[in-house]
Every structure is written in structure tokens, then in C-alpha cells.
């Protein structure tokens with residue numbers, strides 16, 4: 001098994017606490033989320049009706065979908081309340097110095 005390839009996507013100070021930034025990697029829209037003192041990478045696509053999550057509210061390690069209000073755990077992608085029942089796609093993220101890197 002080969003090691004994942006990490007790609008630099010942002011500096012840590014470019015994403016304020018409890019906000020997210022949309023980046024495109026390999027044709028996929030990914031959200032880099034800064035919440036609860038940590039960074040997370042999720043697909044910018046709700047598992048309920050495939051609406052973008054980019055304008056969703058972040059708090060204490062979850063993001064809420066702006067369309068119908070489902071909340072998701074940013075670490076696991078698991079839904080925390082209806083109407084979503086399926087998890088979000090999450091990606092490996094690491095911070096090297098002040099650079100955020102993501103692997104698809």
C-alpha cells in the first residue's frame with residue numbers, strides 16, 4: 001500500500017475559527033473546516049440531498065447543512081440529526097508548520 005499524497009491547501013491563519021474555506025483538489029470540491037481548535041477536510045456535498053455545505057454553520061466540531069439543517073461530525077462525517085442518515089466523505093488532513101495539507 002502506498003502512502004497518501006498530501007497537497008498543501010491553505011495556511012492555518014487563513015481560516016478563522018469556526019469558519020470553512022472551499023478548495024478544489026483533483027476536480028472535487030473540498031471544505032477545510034476550522035472548528036473546536038482543529039482542522040478537518042470534508043467533501044463539500046451533503047449526504048442528504050447533495051447540496052453544498054460551504055455556507056453551513058460550524059460549532060464545536062460539527063457543521064450544519066444550510067439546506068435542511070442536518071449536522072455532521074467533522075471528524076467522522078457521521079450525521080448527528082435528521083434528515084441526513086448517511087455520513088459525509090472525510091479526508092486525511094495534517095498540519096505541517098503553518099501549512100494545512102490534505103490527501104484524497
Ligand code: FES
Nearest residue numbers: 046048049065068
Ligand atoms: S441537503 Fe443537507 S440536510 Fe438536506
